[in-house]
Amino acid sequence: MDIYYHYINFPLGYIFLAKKKEGLFISKFLNEKKLPKEYISEFIDLKSCKLKHIPELFSEEIKLFNAYFNHNKVDFSPIKIDLSIGSLWERRVWIETAKIPYGEVQTYKSIAEKLNSKGFRAVGKALSKNPLLIIIPCHRVIKTDKALGGFSAGIELKKYLLKLEGISINL
DNA sequence: CTCATCCTCTTGC
DNA sequence: GCAAGAGGATGAG
Numbered sequence A: 001m002d003i004y005y006h007y008i009n010f011p012l013g014y015i016f017l018a019k020k021k022e023g024l025f026i027s028k029f030l031n032e033k034k035l036p037k038e039y040i041s042e043f044i045d046l047k048s049c050k051l052k053h054i055p056e057l058f059s060e061e062i063k064l065f066n067a068y069f070n071h072n073k074v075d076f077s078p079i080k081i082d083l084s085i086g087s088l089w090e091r092r093v094w095i096e097t098a099k100i101p102y103g104e105v106q107t108y109k110s111i112a113e114k115l116n117s118k119g120f121r122a123v124g125k126a127l128s129k130n131p132l133l134i135i136i137p138c139h140r141v142i143k144t145d146k147a148l149g150g151f152s153a154g155i156e157l158k159k160y161l162l163k164l165e166g167i168s169i170n171l
Numbered sequence B: 001c002t003c004a005t006c007c008t009c010t011t012g013c
Numbered sequence C: 001g002c003a004a005g006a007g008g009a010t011g012a013g
Helices: A036-040 A055-069 A088-098 A108-114 A120-127 A155-164
Strands: A002-010 A013-020 A023-030 A050-053
Touching: A002 A036, A002 A055, A013 A036, A013 A055, A023 A036, A036 A050, A088 A108, A088 A120, A108 A120
Parallel strands: A002 A050
Antiparallel strands: A002 A013, A013 A023
């Protein structure tokens, strides 16, 4: 199986992207450039795939991310994504999270309720494994406006993204 | 502070 | 395989 990857610059560092023919499946922040295989091996057995650095395949993603970081209301839904690395529950949580519009927030509990579940804590657990940061906007899921909850790439980044989208937080 | 809640991962058969 | 236990990006009291 072929896997294509590329890096995108953003104001606080880099974003690593990887896709296979089914769609994009990794979008993660990095502070310093790690090797692509270190990100991919988290999800896929490297022995079964070939990694290829082909920036031209990411023109759509580059365009949308640049617009997003320039304070535009970007809809990422045109990007074809592949969530097959997650469990059934994780995929349900991720898809529900992807429905939250730009500039709006939900709580862990409200996501659970939409899924007819009382497992609000399990929602947090699923989001901690979100492989597609920003595209699946897990930064829009908070506890309350006084307690944000966590963020896999660091709470400062979560604050930055909320502020970028014009969401006011009382801290 | 405690305890309820539920999905996932690990461990020990 | 299966079952029990631990532990989370939580929430209510």
